[in-house]
Amino acid sequence: MIFMTNPIANSKNTSQKLILASQSPRRRELLAQLGYQFTVQVSDIDETVADTETAYDYVLRLAKQKAQHIQNLLPETEQANSQVLGSDTCVVLNGQILGKPDNEADCIKTLSLLSNNQHQVLTAVALASQAGVQGQVITTNVVFKTLTTAEIKAYWLTGEPQDKAGCYGIQGIAGQFVKSINGSYSAVVGLPLYETAQLLAKAGFIGAINTNPYEKVIT
Template structure:
């Protein structure tokens, strides 16, 4: 039986990474409320959202394609001192965030989930990212590039924000949005479970 792979995301970065693994896939764009639940930890939130995206993507498919479909969902958040740093509301918010990240280590949590009619498997990948010290003028100049405006944690490691990263302990591709090794393992395991 041939399985169709779908990516429950329109993120160009995730599409590029999944393509790098050599898979043929189609994209879905499920709408989702990403508001954290009361008392929900960062790790629980990112895993719940990845699962919800995968399940919502599967629900978008007609019955025939859904029977052999695998839908990959992914979510990435930036965490500092246990606090989730989302996309900035405005420049002042981005400046506050980047000042907090300056010279410190933070966590990037990416969860991946693969949903099929047989169920959903999820995995969490946590990467430590160390920033250099940033001056206010560097932060202002970075904001003016437009890059931080739509990025969790107000930076993109695959872009100009990578200039601030001193060290990474973990998966670089997970910080970009899709951990390559773990994604392949999860897709392969899901295919095996269906074919088993």
């Protein structure tokens, strides 16, 4: 699957191919929004939280592993001219990672915890190449309004929370639950645009604006 929104995208690094290691349509849309040409390969890794692992370490590990997994699967002839972008997001309340709901009861429990409360959304982004993998974590504070059980049940019936970490999608119906946000909105959706663009620029990739802030300017 190839995504191309700008014919001059990646022109500064024509020898390098960009691969997104994600099945998330939201991450595909966000990366395409920046104007990069890329392909998609889904990374199938174990996403179990390790004992004593913090949320920060967890999302960073998964983002790096997703990217490295696809990089390692590439034929040896393609590894030198390909770089893989991986990302992962988790919702955290009082140090506890809130995962995707198994059923309506899970959703009611999770959103009742988030109701009238502040939580954190941690999103990691990582880029793997033949030289190794680098990444970072972005933390955003989100405050929810008070939710009634009736609201939560009605939200569950929309189908939106069923595949979402923390049981909600800020870019959808659940946007009306958010009283305030301090940090990166795009990171809460699934891919931090600023940090991703900076990471790709350092690797030589060019997006829609066709410039690289890390390229030396000759006067």
